[in-house]
Amino acid sequence: MIFLVLSIFQKNKKKLLLPTSVALAFLFFIIQSHFNSANSTADSIQPIPINEAIQPQESPIEFLEDNRIFVEVKGAVNMPGVYELAPEDRVLNAIELAGGYLPTSDSKGINHAQKVEDEMVIYVPIEGEEVESLLSSSGESSNLVNINTAEIALLTTLPGIGPAKAEAIIAYRNEQGIFKETADLMKVTGIGTKTFEKLESLITIK
Incomplete structure (x- = not known):
């Protein structure tokens, strides 16, 4: 069989030479184009450097200072209770939040200009009640x-x-x-x- 093919090729080699050359050239062109395309695709894919990788953004944690002050007002006021005030507030502000004094109250020993402090207790006595000086004129608690x-x-x-x-x-x-x-x-x-x-x-x- 092989000898028959070779014999036919020898007899017609001049006629088959040109088509064979064209076919080989075309096949080589296709293979070359495919190879170049594959290389181009591979070159276009670049690895992402580790130091350039997208890092998640961390939201800053804010620590808010709690400046609230809670003061309890007791005694001869209209609405005794615990009230929230600001650090710059005075005893007078606490008394006002408590609805003011009752008609029977005795506020002579209270320093209304004193700044309030957290957990402070302001006691308003009634007239004739024996109580130590509640708030000193120096601003220090002496109750x-x-x-x-x-x-x-x-x-x-x-x-x-x-x-x-x-x-x-x-x-x-x-x-x-x-x-x-x-x-x-x-x-x-x-x-x-x-x-x-x-x-x-x-x-x-x-």
Whole structure:
């Protein structure tokens, strides 16, 4: 079979030479074009450098300072309660938020110009009520509660002292006599060392 093909090719090689050359040239052109196209595509794909990769943007975390101040107003005001004020506010602003004074109030011992402080308690006594000077003219808090004379309303302005403990303090005074020193307050049922530590700088016996 091979010899037959070769014999035919030898007899007609002049006629087949041109078509064969054209076919080979065309085939070479197609192969070359395909190869160049593949190289061009490969060159166009470039890797993204690591340092140029898109990094997610982190939103800055803002820490907002809480400047709110909460003050409790008690006693002879129209609306006793806890009120939110600004650091530059004064005692007068707290009294106004509480609806102002009752007709029976005694505000002579209150320094209305004093700046308020967080967790501050402003107690407004009624006329004739014996209360230590509540707010000093120097602007420093001097609202010491006299545990020998204060009644329930004033005693409950102290931290950790509710109506029940206030009644226990008054009952102790009636049964045992006045407190000879502030530390004697721990002799009252329900008032321990931790509670007294919170009260020590806020009370007096004179």
